[in-house]
Amino acid sequence: MAAALLLLLVPPAGLLAALAFLARPRAAQIPLKGRHVFITGGSSGIGLAMATAAAREGARVSILARNLARLEDARAAIQRDSGRDDVGVHAADVRDADAVARALREAGPVDVLVCNHGVFVPQELERQDMDEIKWMVDINLMGTFHLIKAALPAMKARTRETRLPGSIAIMSSQAGQVGIYGYTAYSASKFALRGLGEALQHEVVADNIHVSLIFPPDTETPGFEEEHKRRPELTNIMAGSSGGMKADDVANKALDGIKSAKFIVPCNFEGTMLAVATAGLSPQSSPLMAFIEVIGAGLMRFVALCFQWNWFSTIESYYAKNKKSQ
Amino acid sequence: MAAALLLLLIPPVGLLAILAFLTRPHAARIPLKGRHVFITGGSSGIGLAMARAAAREGARVSILARNLARLEEARAAIQRDSGRDDGVSVGVHAADVRDASAVARALEEAGPVDVLVCNHGVFVSQELERQDMDEIRWMVDTNLMGTIHLVKAALPAMKARARETRLPGSIAIMSSQAGQVGIYGYAAYSASKFALRGLGEALQHEIIAHNIHVSLIFPPDTETPGLEKELKSRTELTNIIAGSSGGMKSDDVAKKALDGIKSAKFIVPCNFEGELLAAATAGLSPQSSPFMASIEVIGAGLLRFAALCFQWNWFSTIEKYHAKNKKSE
Numbered sequence: 001m002a003a004a005l006l007l008l009l010v011p012p013a014g015l016l017a018a019l020a021f022l023a024r025p026r027a028a029q030i031p032l033k034g035r036h037v038f039i040t041g042g043s044s045g046i047g048l049a050m051a052t053a054a055a056r057e058g059a060r061v062s063i064l065a066r067n068l069a070r071l072e073d074a075r076a077a078i079q080r081d082s083g084r085d086d087v088g089v090h091a092a093d094v095r096d097a098d099a100v101a102r103a104l105r106e107a108g109p110v111d112v113l114v115c116n117h118g119v120f121v122p123q124e125l126e127r128q129d130m131d132e133i134k135w136m137v138d139i140n141l142m143g144t145f146h147l148i149k150a151a152l153p154a155m156k157a158r159t160r161e162t163r164l165p166g167s168i169a170i171m172s173s174q175a176g177q178v179g180i181y182g183y184t185a186y187s188a189s190k191f192a193l194r195g196l197g198e199a200l201q202h203e204v205v206a207d208n209i210h211v212s213l214i215f216p217p218d219t220e221t222p223g224f225e226e227e228h229k230r231r232p233e234l235t236n237i238m239a240g241s242s243g244g245m246k247a248d249d250v251a252n253k254a255l256d257g258i259k260s261a262k263f264i265v266p267c268n269f270e271g272t273m274l275a276v277a278t279a280g281l282s283p284q285s286s287p288l289m290a291f292i293e294v295i296g297a298g299l300m301r302f303v304a305l306c307f308q309w310n311w312f313s314t315i316e317s318y319y320a321k322n323k324k325s326q
Numbered sequence: 327m328a329a330a331l332l333l334l335l336i337p338p339v340g341l342l343a344i345l346a347f348l349t350r351p352h353a354a355r356i357p358l359k360g361r362h363v364f365i366t367g368g369s370s371g372i373g374l375a376m377a378r379a380a381a382r383e384g385a386r387v388s389i390l391a392r393n394l395a396r397l398e399e400a401r402a403a404i405q406r407d408s409g410r411d412d413g414v415s416v417g418v419h420a421a422d423v424r425d426a427s428a429v430a431r432a433l434e435e436a437g438p439v440d441v442l443v444c445n446h447g448v449f450v451s452q453e454l455e456r457q458d459m460d461e462i463r464w465m466v467d468t469n470l471m472g473t474i475h476l477v478k479a480a481l482p483a484m485k486a487r488a489r490e491t492r493l494p495g496s497i498a499i500m501s502s503q504a505g506q507v508g509i510y511g512y513a514a515y516s517a518s519k520f521a522l523r524g525l526g527e528a529l530q531h532e533i534i535a536h537n538i539h540v541s542l543i544f545p546p547d548t549e550t551p552g553l554e555k556e557l558k559s560r561t562e563l564t565n566i567i568a569g570s571s572g573g574m575k576s577d578d579v580a581k582k583a584l585d586g587i588k589s590a591k592f593i594v595p596c597n598f599e600g601e602l603l604a605a606a607t608a609g610l611s612p613q614s615s616p617f618m619a620s621i622e623v624i625g626a627g628l629l630r631f632a633a634l635c636f637q638w639n640w641f642s643t644i645e646k647y648h649a650k651n652k653k654s655e
Contacts, residue, residue, distance in 0.1 A: 015631075022634050024641035097459055124532050125474070125525075126481045130426055133474060137466070141517060145454070145462055152455045178610035179527030188470060191524030195516030196454075198508030202567070202640065203453050206648040238531075280607035281507035281633040283641070290634055297626035302341075304610040305348050305619055311531060312350035312612070319535040 015294065020287040025205050027285040028165045028261040030112065033058035035164070038110040040064045040094060040147060041117030043074040045221030046171065049251035050114060055082035057255075062088035062107040064100075065117070094143030101150040109154035111164070112258060115144045116171040118190075120227050122182035122235050133185040140189035141196075144170060148200065159208040168204070169212040169258045170197055174271065177215055177278045180311065182235030198282055201263065210261035214254045215271055218244040234318055238311050261285060276300045341623065346616040351534050353614040354494045354590040356441065359384035361493070364439040366390045366423060366476060367446030369400040371550030372500065375580030376443060381408035381416065383584075388417035388436040390429075391446070423472030430479040438483035440493070441587060444473040445500040447519075449556050451511035451564050462514040469518035470525075473499060477529065485536040495538040498587045499526055503546050503600065506607045509640065511564030527611055530592065539590035543583045544600055547573040563647050567640050590614060606633050 037054045041047040042063025055061045055078050063078075065071050071089040078087050090103035094117055104110065119139050121132055148168060159166045175183050176190025194213060201211040218224060218239065231239070250267050257265025263283050266275040276293050277300035284290045363380045367373040368389025377387045381404050389404075391397050397418040408414045419432035423446050433439065448468045450461055477497060488495040504512050505519025523542060530540040547553055547568065560568070579596050586594025592612050595604040605622050606629035613619045 019631075019634065022638040024634075024638050125477060125529055126532070130475070130478065134471065137470065137521075141466065141521070142463065145459065145514070145517075148454060149459065176524065179524040179529075179531075181528060181531035184525050184528040184532065185474070187524030187528050188474075188521040189524075192466075192470070192517040192521035195505065195508040195518075195520030196513050199510060199513040199516050200454055200508075202508075202510035202644060203455070203513065205641065206644060274610070278609035279630055279633070280609060281603070281636060283637045284634060290630075294627045294630045294634075297630045298623045301608055301619075301623045301626045304608070305345065305613060305623075307610060308612045309348040309350050312534065315531060315535060 012291070012295075016287055016291050019290040019294070023285055023287050023290050024283055025201065025210065025285055028210055030165050030167045030210060030259050030261050032112065032255070032259060034060075035111035036060050036062065036108065037112040037114065038062045038064070038104070038107055038151070039114040039116055040143075041171075043067065043070040045223050046216065046219055046247050046250050046254070047114070047116040048074050048077070049247040050116065050254055051087070052078050052081050053248075053251050053255050054112075055079075055084050055087065059112070060084075060086050060088075062090060062110075064090040064092055064094070064103055066091065066093050094146055095138045097146040097150070100143075100146040104147075104150045104154070109158040110151050110166075111155070111158060111162075112167045112169065113147065113151045113155065114169045114171070114258070115147050116169075117143060118171055118173070118223070120173075120175075120186045120223065122186060122227060122231050124182060124232060125184040128185060136185045137189050140186075141192045144193060144196070152204070155209060156204075156207040165261065166207075166209040167212060167258050167261065168200065168209060169214060169254065171254075172213050172215050174215055174217050174274060176213075177274050180235065180238050181315065182232045194282075197263070201283060210263075212258050212262055212265050214257060214265040214267070215275065216245060216250045216254070216267045217271060219247055219250050220244060221247050234315065237314055237318070273300060273303070277304050338620070338624070342616055342620050345619040345623070349613055349616050349619050351530065351539065351612060351614055354539055356494050356496045356539060356588050356590050358441065358584070358588060360386075361440035362386045362388065362437065363441040363443065364388045364390070364433070364436055364480070365443040365445055366472075367500075369393065369396040371552055372545065372548055372576045372579050372583070373443070373445040374400050374403070375576040376445065376583055377416070378404050378407050379577075379580050379584050380441075381405070381414045385441075386415045386417075388419060388439075390419040390421055390423070390432055392420060392422050394418070394420040423475055424467045426475045426479070429472075429475040433476075433479045433483070438487040439480050439495075440484070440487060440491075441496045441498065442476065442480045442484065443498045443500070443587070444476050445498075446472060447500055447502070447552070449502075449504075449515045449552065451515060451556060451560050453511060453561065454513040457514060465514050466518050469515075470521045473522060474525070481533070484538060485533070488537040494590065496541060496587050496590065497529065497533070497538060498541040498543060498583065500583075501542050501544050503544055503603060505542075506544055506603050509564070509567050510644065511561050523611075526592070530612060539592075541587045541591055541594050543586060543594040543596070544604060545574060545579045545583070545596045546600060548579045549573060549575050563644065566643055566647070602629060602632070605629050
């Protein structure tokens with residue numbers, strides 16, 4: 001009996017061993033204490049929560065946003081909550097490559113770059129203004145390109161001299177793992193960050209820099225309040241399938257993921273399941289997570305198909321109901 | 327013994343049955359004969375091959391590209407190769423997809439579309455740190471924004487068309503295996519192609535009620551003028567890593583693409599490797615075929631393991647490459 005049980009353990013143990021050998025990039029710990037953390041969209045919402053948490057851990061924090069007054073409020077809040085006095089503020093629009101480069105020069109070499117800024121307005125593609133779509137793609141995607149290109153050279157030099165790993169963290173969204181009704185432009189911009197992140201990790205691993213993609217669900221932030229006002233009804237019904245979180249909790253999960261150099265950083269249990277379902281060909285440093293991904297992949301695909309069944313049925317009933325009332 | 331074998335069959339058959347109930351959107355067939363197929367990037371490469379194949383199947387074809395002279399050569403080639411005596415109708419429209427008004431004008435001239443094929447695309451691989459922001463913007467504007475311009479301009483007439491003909495329409499978007507996995511040198515290109523997937527998943531939700539199906543096509547490196555240009559500037563490391571995927575000919579890609587569009591498949595791979603990649607990256611995308619869904623569910627674990635092997639191989643390659651280059655400094 002005991003022999004049979006032991007025999008049953010061999011395959012999973014063997015798989016775990018194989019994955020311990022295979023998992024790349026190799027695991028790393030990214031310290032925050034005494035290091036320079038640069039956070040965009042840092043004057044409110046998740047960015048502000050991350051800045052506060054990083055400062056409390058002993059990091060020198062720089063925040064970038066468009067509005068100087070709000071940045072200064074944020075600085076005061078961070079310094080008050082962390083007891084530090086060295087928070088840097090930089091007013092710039094991430095769509096402006098020169099302004100971004102200038103801000104990074106002023107801030108000095110970065111150890112942990114957090115591209116957290118983002119805007120989002122859901123609407124059916126047919127009805128959404130091209131200007132609004134461009135706005136989302138420019139800020140969410142092009143803005144992130146600007147930041148990474150401007151920060152990378154100094155980040156590489158920095159990891160070389162300090163011999164400590166650096167991090168480029170990119171705020172995505174559960175909408176960057178699955179596209180749903182009303183999110184064509186936003187999902188496009190967030191899915192793009194994943195392709196960017198996968199390729200970038202290949203390009204910067206030799207410089208001891210780790211890429212982290214963070215996937216929060218709906219989070220209670222000023223940005224979310226704005227978005228909620230514009231949501232189409234059908235998006236509300238469907239997006240309601242995912243639970244919301246508080247900015248501080250998302251910030252904690254995000255920082256934990258960055259410090260563990262995780263490539264994919266989910267923020268709650270649902271997010272972890274979504275991450276396993278959408279693991280695709282992305283890298284995985286943790287043999288344990290890799291094990292869960294391999295074992296759980298089939299079940300997660302089945303669950304994914306159930307979600308799509310639910311969403312398409314919702315769409316069907318919604319249209320049937322609206323046809324009747326016409 | 328027979329009873330045991332029968333028992334073993336229950337789970338897979340049960341799974342297939344459940345998936346037959348669950349799979350959405352409902353399967354459909356998209357006819358091409360007698361219908362209007364509009365193909366961007368249609369004067370060369372995969373687009374031209376698709377235009378030829380669609381014309382041979384009896385479709386009225388419109389092609390859009392930037393260069394009028396090349397469009398006219400393409401038209402002549404399509405008409406010549408179509409083997410049709412009725413003088414197959416090929417419309418040509420010169421426009422840059424980055425120009426929303428030009429795109430709208432072209433679609434107005436062409437008339438209501440049944441099958442929109444956003445096949446245009448540009449690609450230059452380079453390390454993100456070294457690539458010019460202008461080149462990055464060019465790729466995103468052409469590949470992503472261009473596609474959005476086309477879809478927005480074509481949709482209203484496509485919806486009306488699907489309503490009056492009572493036949494399903496299709497919006498097909500040319501992605502790439504680089505839109506399923508990002509590798510060294512492809513930050514900008516993969517960003518633009520991954521974006522099309524997010525767009526496609528959401529778009530399918532928005533237009534299913536209008537009987538329009540979205541198809542994302544994922545070819546590997548294909549022998550086209552576009553690829554020839556890209557290969558010239560490929561970095562060595564990208565070459566080694568991208569070499570893990572075999573190449574194909576445009577005609578073969580075109581055939582797979584059209585087959586996928588006609589079967590209203592959401593994800594359309596073009597070769598066996600592509601099928602594996604598609605199953606590995608199925609994520610939360612919809613699946614109309616219960617059979618494909620079963621393969622995805624059953625094969626998911628093994629494919630994730632294979633994916634991790636690929637990443638092990640790629641990261642090892644990168645490590646060795648940098649170690650070798652350090653020695654030679």
